[in-house]
Amino acid sequence: MDLASLEIFRAVVEEGGVTRAAARLHRVQSNVTTRIRQLESSLGVELFLRDGKRMVLTPAGKTLSDYARRVLDLAEEARQAVLPAKPQGRLRIASMESTAASRLPAMLAAYHQAWPDVQLELVTCTTRQAMQALARFEVDCAFVAEPLDDPALAWLPAYQEELVLVAHERHAPIHSAADLETRTMLAFESGCNYRARLEAWFGASDSLPRRVLELGSYHAIIACAAAGIGVAIVPRSVLGLYRDLPKISIHGLGPAGQVCTLLAWHPAMASTALGALADTFRASQPGLATVA
Numbered sequence: 001m002d003l004a005s006l007e008i009f010r011a012v013v014e015e016g017g018v019t020r021a022a023a024r025l026h027r028v029q030s031n032v033t034t035r036i037r038q039l040e041s042s043l044g045v046e047l048f049l050r051d052g053k054r055m056v057l058t059p060a061g062k063t064l065s066d067y068a069r070r071v072l073d074l075a076e077e078a079r080q081a082v083l084p085a086k087p088q089g090r091l092r093i094a095s096m097e098s099t100a101a102s103r104l105p106a107m108l109a110a111y112h113q114a115w116p117d118v119q120l121e122l123v124t125c126t127t128r129q130a131m132q133a134l135a136r137f138e139v140d141c142a143f144v145a146e147p148l149d150d151p152a153l154a155w156l157p158a159y160q161e162e163l164v165l166v167a168h169e170r171h172a173p174i175h176s177a178a179d180l181e182t183r184t185m186l187a188f189e190s191g192c193n194y195r196a197r198l199e200a201w202f203g204a205s206d207s208l209p210r211r212v213l214e215l216g217s218y219h220a221i222i223a224c225a226a227a228g229i230g231v232a233i234v235p236r237s238v239l240g241l242y243r244d245l246p247k248i249s250i251h252g253l254g255p256a257g258q259v260c261t262l263l264a265w266h267p268a269m270a271s272t273a274l275g276a277l278a279d280t281f282r283a284s285q286p287g288l289a290t291v292a
Contacts, residue, residue: 184230
């Protein structure tokens, strides 16, 4: 006796017969009849008296009808508790610092206004750390830089970023690592996707940075670049946050500077709160599909 059989049984009771129950359930009549007979066989009792096209509940059928209503109502209550129709509960988000600073504030403010019953939690970390947090189910979703190497994750594009090199204000134009006055690299700790891209940029010129100065924020990175300590790779959106930008020079990377920020999650962590977040990006990009 499963929920589907009870649902069919309840429909026959409420509709007074197989024909209308089948139409209500979008099933063929023979299927409804077969499921009712299977239910009777599993219980070892007749549930209906057949009087032509009329189906009258037997005493056993009347008893089951009450239980079926309560069981189905309880099952729906459980479904709503596990996967509520309205977004609610906690939504834990991991994000690269650049995305958290430049992209997420306005989006999360709008999300919170639309779904105030969702408790938002945001932690900033490198792409590698975010991927590890997803694997350990410590967060529900993460904003990470492409590419996404874990085939178990679902994802969709969130933001298109332009990465640029920054150096001190009077630095000559930079086209390759050979143009650098100093080969000191300013970056976040290992595991940062943008740091890996800067290392690849050095490698394209068969040149390695002489020194890596690891810093914990873009404010520190940009300040050190302005002071002439080294060169850094920074999303242009982060530079746009400054009201008074330090005196730096900005150098484009061309196609190599184009990178997509992805919203990634494990399908097992799907919820209505996460679904509402994903829908925000689908709405901004018509035709966008989730990739799993």
